[in-house]
Amino acid sequence: MAEHHTDVQAFFGARAAGWDTRFPDDGPVFAAAVATLGLRPGDTVLDAGCGTGRALPALRDAVGPGGTVVGVDVTAEMLTAAARAGRGRDGALLLADVTRLPLRDGVFDVVFAAGLISHLPHPENDLRELARVTGSGGRLALFHPIGRAALAARHGRLITDDDLRAEQNLRPLLAGAGWRLVSYVDEDSRYLALAVRDDATGRGG
Template sequence: GPDGVVIAADLTPEMLAQARPQAAAARAALVLADARRLPFADAAADALFAAGLINHLPDTETALTELARVIRSGGLLVLFHPAGRAALAARHGRTMTPDEPLSAGPLRRSTAASGWRLTAYDDAVDHFFALAARS
């Protein structure tokens, strides 16, 4: 909305440089930050959109707990990737396993353990989408 603020965060300066033109067009701020230690106050945000984040984290539950810290109660977490898990696994030359962080069971457990309630899960061929609400 007109009073909203969009902040894009990434761990690498290279990814922030890639995002700079889109961020400028969207009037979004860019922040160099680790998802496991965000430089934001508790309950400072209404929602988080995480594209391709979870598979890059060494400890899913720790990062999800940190994401929950900065989201107000009832706020949302959107996990997204423009390819489904099977397509990503094939692209990287590996097979999917049921214990991967984005598999339905592990994701449901890690979100619940870190202050989220998983409300939607869609692992399609052409995208991955999960939605969680802050408890």
């Protein structure tokens, strides 16, 4: 797992400084996704794998000054870019591994995760860790600014049947990690899978 994280850190670390200029039009798409989460003033939200913090302003607007926003990323350069962009004003920036969070059980109402699932070394265990820090009835949003087909085309690939983000694969994966998939959108303009922490299975372990 350490080797995997080193690879992730090397990949994103090298791209952090130019990340926002590479994807300059993503802001409204992030804001639209956040608007679907049902966040209320005073809620507590985790941006897991926050990168340069593009979701943090919208998350802060949703929970208001009395809410709590925490952005976690394993790549220091990404958090540095987030701080330079002023996004530390919208949420606490924490250098940490989302697969082993230094956070208490059940503290978040919502976990927002943009582009995260494809970088998890052990997806079911790692999604269970996100369930651990989420309170009863809490929600998980797995998001990407473009859908699977558009993303594959961007990289010159085709969608494969083993893609974890496909609904038929994601639903049982989430269920094994203590989540129940409640809505699924995969279109060119966005990918957004919403799940609720399933109290019938506790935290999945």
